[in-house]
Amino acid sequence: MTEGLSFTASDGLRIAYWVDDFTDPWTAPPTLVLLHSAMGNSRRFYSWIPGLARHFRVVRMDLRGHGASEVPKPDVPLSMERFVRDVEELMDTVGARQAHLVGNSAGGYLAQRLAITRPERVLGLAVIGSTPGLSPSALEWLPLIEKEGLTPFLARTIAMRFDVERTDPGMIRWFLQQTGENDPAYIARFIGYMATQEWSAELPRIKAPTLVIYPGGETVGSANSYDTMGERIPDVTMVEYPHMPHNIADMMADRCVTDILAFLTARFGYPKAMP
Known part of the structure; x- marks a missing residue:
């Protein structure tokens, strides 16, 4: 009921993905694609799977260069078009002409871009802590990461991401371990x-019903970007988690799943209540 698989993208890179399907065997559930954050991997959704995979065929991909997916060679230029194409080719691989897309942080960038460029493939869109592009202020992290190392930098600045006083220290240690497994140069x-x-001007092109869950105390970039999303996405539901820093998908996983299921039920009529 959980399968670890991979496919070869059209440029030859191997992409890892998992299928979690705990739906009733006699049904044909819709597909829901989960896209993780920068420096993460699909294991970061471990606590999301029980709530989602009972109702959807959940497909979670390790973004190229992350987790179990192959790291592009240093001389291969990065492009948003390639990242988005990976998502579309994943959908083709699992036989999903259309899917619901759920993206956390950078994973939400890819989900937004697919909804903009290939709207016919996106049924519903949900993004968590994901603005229309990463703030240029993130460039200030790079010399610090190079000087200190990725894990020490993240450990020193952990309050940017977690409410340290209210987060299990074990979760923070696990987060640092997970991020530290990535290739620092690629990150x-x-x-x-x-x-x-940055694509805020293109947000009106998103036609799918959209849920934006955002941290009220956003620390990665500007919280004003969420105001822009609320103003420009035509069919949008905005949900704020007051006072929280960036990593709400980790700290408040159960609430994220509850809000996503409520949104999909309200807009698409499923998942149906279980007997």
Whole structure:
């Protein structure tokens, strides 16, 4: 009921993904694609799977260069078009002409871009802590990461991401372990590239019903970007988690799942209540 698989993208890179399907065997559930954050991997959704995979065929991908997916060679330029194409090719691989897309932080960038460029493939869109592009202020992290190392930098600045007083220290240690397993040079390239991307002017092109869950105390970029999303996405539901820093998908996983299910039920009529 959980399968670890991979496919070869059209440029030859191997992409890892997992299928979690705990739906009733006699049904044909819709597909829901989960896209993780920068420096993360699909294991970061471990606590999301029980609530979602009972109602959807959940497909979670390790973004290229992250987790179990292959790291692009240093001389291969990064492009948003390639990242988004990976998502579309994943959908083709699992036989999903359309899917609901749920993206956390940088994963939400890819979900937004697919909803903008290929709206016919996106049924519903939910993004968590994900603005229309990474703030250029993130470029200031790069020399610090190079000087200190990725894990020490994240440990020193952990309050940017977690409410330390109310978060299990074990979760923070696990987060640091997970991020530390990535290739630091690639992560620096990824952050540097994403900090050059911005598409707020294109938000009106998103046609799918959209849920934006955002931290009221956003610490990665400007919280004003969420106001822009509320103003420009045509069919949008905005949900604030007051006072929280960036990593609400980790700290408040159960609430995120509850809000996503409530949104999909209200807009699409499923998942149906279980007997």
